[in-house]
Amino acid sequence: MIATLSKIARVGVITEPARPSSDAELEKVGTEIRGVIDRRFRGSLAIRQVDAGSCNGCELEIHALNNAFYDIERFGIHFVASPRHADILLVTGPVSRHMQHALLTTYQSTPDPKWVIAVGTCAADGGEFGVSYASCGAVSNVVPVDAVIPGCPPKPLHLLEGIMSLISRSV
Amino acid sequence: MMDSRAPLSDLHSAWITDLRQTLAAQGVESQDLTGMTLLPAAVWQVKPDDWGLIAREAQLVQCRWAGLWLDDLGGQGFRANVALVKHGGFLVVRTELEASTLKLASHARYFPAADRVERHAADLYGVRFEGHPDPRRWVRHQAWPEDQYPLRKTFPAAGRPEDRTRPDSEYPFLGSAAPEVYEIPVGPVHAGIIEPGHFRFLAVGETVLNLEERLGYVHKGIEKIAEGRDADGLARLAGRVSGDSTVAHAWAACMAMERAYALVIPSRGYRLRGILAERERIGNHLGDIGAICNDVGFPFANYQLTRLREGWLRDNAAWFGHRLLMDRIVPGGVATDLRNEHVEPMRRRLSELATELDELRPILDTNHSLQDRLVGAGMLSLEDATSLGCLGYVGRGSGFDCDLRRDRPYAPYDELEVDAASRREGDVAARLNVRFDEIGASLKVLDQLLTKLDSGPIRNPWPGEARVSEGLGVVEGWRGEILAYVRFDGRGLVARYYPRDPSVFNWPALEQLIHGNIVPDFPMCNKSVNGSYAGHDL
Numbered sequence: 154m155i156a157t158l159s160k161i162a163r164v165g166v167i168t169e170p171a172r173p174s175s176d177a178e179l180e181k182v183g184t185e186i187r188g189v190i191d192r193r194f195r196g197s198l199a200i201r202q203v204d205a206g207s208c209n210g211c212e213l214e215i216h217a218l219n220n221a222f223y224d225i226e227r228f229g230i231h232f233v234a235s236p237r238h239a240d241i242l243l244v245t246g247p248v249s250r251h252m253q254h255a256l257l258t259t260y261q262s263t264p265d266p267k268w269v270i271a272v273g274t275c276a277a278d279g280g281e282f283g284v285s286y287a288s289c290g291a292v293s294n295v296v297p298v299d300a301v302i303p304g305c306p307p308k309p310l311h312l313l314e315g316i317m318s319l320i321s322r323s324v
Numbered sequence: 325m326m327d328s329r330a331p332l333s334d335l336h337s338a339w340i341t342d343l344r345q346t347l348a349a350q351g352v353e354s355q356d357l358t359g360m361t362l363l364p365a366a367v368w369q370v371k372p373d374d375w376g377l378i379a380r381e382a383q384l385v386q387c388r389w390a391g392l393w394l395d396d397l398g399g400q401g402f403r404a405n406v407a408l409v410k411h412g413g414f415l416v417v418r419t420e421l422e423a424s425t426l427k428l429a430s431h432a433r434y435f436p437a438a439d440r441v442e443r444h445a446a447d448l449y450g451v452r453f454e455g456h457p458d459p460r461r462w463v464r465h466q467a468w469p470e471d472q473y474p475l476r477k478t479f480p481a482a483g484r485p486e487d488r489t490r491p492d493s494e495y496p497f498l499g500s501a502a503p504e505v506y507e508i509p510v511g512p513v514h515a516g517i518i519e520p521g522h523f524r525f526l527a528v529g530e531t532v533l534n535l536e537e538r539l540g541y542v543h544k545g546i547e548k549i550a551e552g553r554d555a556d557g558l559a560r561l562a563g564r565v566s567g568d569s570t571v572a573h574a575w576a577a578c579m580a581m582e583r584a585y586a587l588v589i590p591s592r593g594y595r596l597r598g599i600l601a602e603r604e605r606i607g608n609h610l611g612d613i614g615a616i617c618n619d620v621g622f623p624f625a626n627y628q629l630t631r632l633r634e635g636w637l638r639d640n641a642a643w644f645g646h647r648l649l650m651d652r653i654v655p656g657g658v659a660t661d662l663r664n665e666h667v668e669p670m671r672r673r674l675s676e677l678a679t680e681l682d683e684l685r686p687i688l689d690t691n692h693s694l695q696d697r698l699v700g701a702g703m704l705s706l707e708d709a710t711s712l713g714c715l716g717y718v719g720r721g722s723g724f725d726c727d728l729r730r731d732r733p734y735a736p737y738d739e740l741e742v743d744a745a746s747r748r749e750g751d752v753a754a755r756l757n758v759r760f761d762e763i764g765a766s767l768k769v770l771d772q773l774l775t776k777l778d779s780g781p782i783r784n785p786w787p788g789e790a791r792v793s794e795g796l797g798v799v800e801g802w803r804g805e806i807l808a809y810v811r812f813d814g815r816g817l818v819a820r821y822y823p824r825d826p827s828v829f830n831w832p833a834l835e836q837l838i839h840g841n842i843v844p845d846f847p848m849c850n851k852s853v854n855g856s857y858a859g860h861d862l
């Protein structure tokens with residue numbers, strides 16, 4: 154136990170500032186973000202992530218948002234297990250035809266008002282997979298999309314920026 | 325220096341000679357094509373009627389069944405291939421089939437590993453596997469009709485899909501009539517940031533009586549949309565078969581294509597490939613060890629190990645231009661060089677990571693509440709690991725010890741010392757410990773590679789003249805052996821691509837090792853196997 158506590162103390166706080174001063178736009182969005190979440194979402198923004206056919210690269214980077222460097226929960230943003238608790242669906246993949254129904258059901262289970270963010274190049278436009286007998290391509294071919302975060306996969310900071318800019322815009 | 329044209333050694337090939345004699349004594353005629361194609365594997369062509377006998381005899385000499393793929397030769401019938409492995413020596417047995425009699429004896433009765441792979445081929449080619457113990461559909465849900473076969477050349481890649489694909493709600497799961505047994509359906513959308521798939525539990529109280537996996541939800545038609553791509557295009561697609569194994573899949577596909585064209589890559593190119601692959605291995609092991617501990621409520625390990633992983637990925641971005649190293653491996657070599665001024669910082673990071681893990685591992689090892697959950701949970705017997713052909717840390721955690729980097733080293737591993745980690749206990753703790761040990765082994769491999777890294781070109785140009793040719797690439801990814809088959813059509817375009825992810829053989833292990841465990845231990849058991857849904861579904 155002493156070793157555990159000692160390790161925690163020595164690593165210290167590594168969480169990075171939310172608003173890198175080099176990025177004026179992120180600075181502006183970042184200043185508003187907490188206020189937006191407090192006002193619009195009563196301090197808590199709930200995200201349900203749906204892999205609708207991704208190669209799992211996007212999932213790795215979405216996962217990284219929870220590591221101590223990004224620590225997305227400090228903004229009041231957290232990932233929830235049920236779409237019924239979600240404000241935002243974060244959808245990755247080209248939508249495989251075998252996931253089309255599940256994605257639609259998830260969308261319908263999410264209470265209004267809700268937003269959908271298509272994450273990654275495949276979710277944006279089908280990427281390497283496009284439209285085929287097995288793939289519906291872009292997420293917008295299946296459910297309405299409010300914002301797109303491109304990248305293969307998008308970096309965690311870009312994910313954060315994308316979420317921030319959507320909820321700022323929605324107010 | 326061993327390249328793709330090197331002959332098989334005695335150890336690799338002796339069993340193949342013996343097997344051929346045994347089969348010949350039973351009247352099996354086989355044409356030996358070894359040396360004419362698919363080097364360095366041995367290749368035989370047999371008659372379709374002898375297909376079952378091959379499996380029976382191969383099982384008797386304790387081969388590992390490593391994959392099956394069909395190929396539509398476009399109006400000239402179909403070709404079936406099976407890969408068998410022993411002592412690091414690869415044997416590909418093939419046979420040709422008429423479209424009118426598309427049937428083969430199933431290998432699944434001799435090799436349980438063949439079960440789902442044959443069902444995958446049956447769904448996509450319409451080949452009938454006679455004597456298969458479980459003829460239910462597998463990768464096919466409802467996106468195309470039962471009598472249509474997407475991988476036949478006459479089937480258009482666009483297909484004829486309905487506007488809205490119906491859910492596969494009629495799939496006949498194993499049930500139980502006993503009133504004490506209740507069914508727990510889970511997925512395809514899971515309660516976390518993970519890939520989709522369905523798990524059907526039969527449980528009595530908290531104890532799992534049976535688990536049945538239903539995969540195929542992320543089937544994206546990779547084998548079909550590979551057709552018609554050029555070499556660069558196939559490498560990009562291969563890098564997205566399973567995003568967490570982007571390096572290993574791209575390497576396997578490039579190796580297959582380079583062998584098809586007899587293209588040798590520069591030594592700096594293959595050493596950099598080794599560096600990329602070992603960095604991918606370490607990055608994934610770091611994240612997963614943390615996640616396994618997190619699944620049993622020990623977030624300390626998760627925070628520490630994801631911290632180390634994040635630093636590792638940032639270094640990837642700084643030195644190679646991409647956090648997950650996508651599109652770094654390209655036909656002919658690698659796309660990104662390592663700058664000389666980054667060699668020492670990388671070496672420093674290797675020793676820093678070793679120091680961190682030397683401190684963290686004893687904390688995990690001596691935490692009783694953690695070990696109480698990990699030790700003895702999710703037990704996979706050596707017998708099951710062997711018959712399912714489990715690969716990577718899943719096999720090695722149960723004493724089924726395959727590591728191509730040691731058994732059949734390809735460049736750059738033929739010039740390196742690789743400590744392949746292995747355990748015998750077969751539980752979650754064993755798989756976790758194998759992964760810890762593998763990080764240590766990979767750090768040593770990286771150190772050797774940095775020492776050997778010479779100056780020179782990193783990529784050779786892709787040959788101008790097109791060929792009718794085929795190649796087999798096999799590499800040891802972080803999850804285990806990845807096999808890739810590529811056939812070119814004579815116009816420089818891909819006619820067939822088959823990537824076999826190790827998850828194909830590791831997913832069935834989860835159904836076995838969960839028996840008798842409690843439902844709340846499923847996330848930890850699942851994570852200790854960590855099959856790729858994308859790599860499995862294709």
